[in-house]
Amino acid sequence: MRAKLGAGHDREIEEPRHEGTQMEPRSVDQDSRGIIEPGAFQRRYQLNRYPAGSALEGLISWFWVVSWALPPGQTHTQELLTHPCANLFVSPQEPPMMDEHLGPTVAELEGVVLNRSSRRMAGEGICVAAMTTPGGLGAFLTGPAGEYNDRTVRLGTAVRSDDDALVREIGRAQGEPAKVGVLRTALENAVRPERVIVAREVAATARLAETDRTLRKVEHLAQKAGTGVRTLQRMFAEYAGVSPTWVLRRYRLLEAAEAVRHGDRVVWARIATDLGYSDQAHLVRDFSAAIGSTPAAYARSLS
Incomplete structure (x- = not known):
């Protein structure tokens, strides 16, 4: 990959590569950075990561899917130390992840969280999401990415997205790869080429x-x-x-x-x-x- 930063500069950046141009996301066992007390996380949730795809290379770090099934009446709050990235979430079912500001999660954008982040889980559910690269969020916005720091907003208010249609389509898709594919296509269409x-x-x-x-x-x-x-x-x-x-x-x-x-x-x-x-x-x-x-x-x- 080459980075051209500033007029007249062209400098080679070395990165490990797998399967062509894509880096393969690692499992939680291999890379739990950002998950506080990962052992407790793994006892309650299943997390799988999927590659960004060539069209979103350099903009999305990886897609991820987390699923859970907690006993009735039980909730769990997972603490996270987030990467210097944003996350784009879609939860197509009830009861989904709960956000103290938005209520039930449907489709949302969480900007860079400057300290700890937390998510409260209840019942049984699945969340399909994309983690941007540091800088990748800016490719989907019309203004500064910092406007979303420490904020969670409806996805469609920040990114070109039909949230209702996106949630329905992910809900209908069978299997995690298919659900990820729906979100991947939506984000490919949401990129601002300029x-x-x-x-x-x-x-x-x-x-x-x-x-x-x-x-x-x-x-x-x-x-x-x-x-x-x-x-x-x-x-x-x-x-x-x-x-x-x-x-x-x-x-x-x-x-x-x-x-x-x-x-x-x-x-x-x-x-x-x-x-x-x-x-x-x-x-x-x-x-x-x-x-x-x-x-x-x-x-x-x-x-």
């Missing part, structure tokens, strides 16, 4: 932030992407809704939480230095705000 190129450029740069551990500051990221810091910041604000620095730090927090989950030794002082924190205490404070507990307490909760 915004795709820059959205993919932002996503490619965010991919560098995710995978290149040598990148510690926005200046390093801008240099690797071949553009200026201010240009990069403007592009991320418009298409990702968050700053490049925030993306770098969020991916490192996700990595740290995943390392704790696997029982790996995490050198917090080194991570704090790498990410430009004034001291380790500031990093631990950010981790605690995002996860809901200190690193030591989180590790104990997983044992």
Whole structure:
């Protein structure tokens, strides 16, 4: 993949590839980043991930389907530390996931969540969704992605979508791949072509932030992407809704939480230095705000 960020720059970005140009989504066992206490999640829910497809490459990270069947009268609230991405949800049945602001979920857009996110599940249901890339959301909008940070809105109010028809068609589709196919087609039709190129450029740069551990500051990221810091910041604000620095730090927090989950030794002082924190205490404070507990307490909760 190439990223062209700024006039006169063309820099190669190395990414692992599977099955042609698509990266294959990994299972929760392989990658539980973003799911707080993934063991508890897996006891209650079935989660499968599906590839974006070539038309949405660079705009959608993957599609995902979660299903559940809780005993009558029982609910469960799942805490999440979200990726620096948005999610587009469709739940075609009652009782679906419950959102404290919208009530029963039908079709909705959840922008980038800056701290923790939570979903309360009840009864039996299924949710079909797409997680954008950092920057991918901007390809579906007419304005800044940041307008949806920490917000959940009806999908059709933000993206070109006939929500009622989409919910009906997903409800009629038989099997998860078919349901994903309905949402994939709807999003392919919702893309705004004039915004795709820059959205993919932002996503490619965010991919560098995710995978290149040598990148510690926005200046390093801008240099690797071949553009200026201010240009990069403007592009991320418009298409990702968050700053490049925030993306770098969020991916490192996700990595740290995943390392704790696997029982790996995490050198917090080194991570704090790498990410430009004034001291380790500031990093631990950010981790605690995002996860809901200190690193030591989180590790104990997983044992």
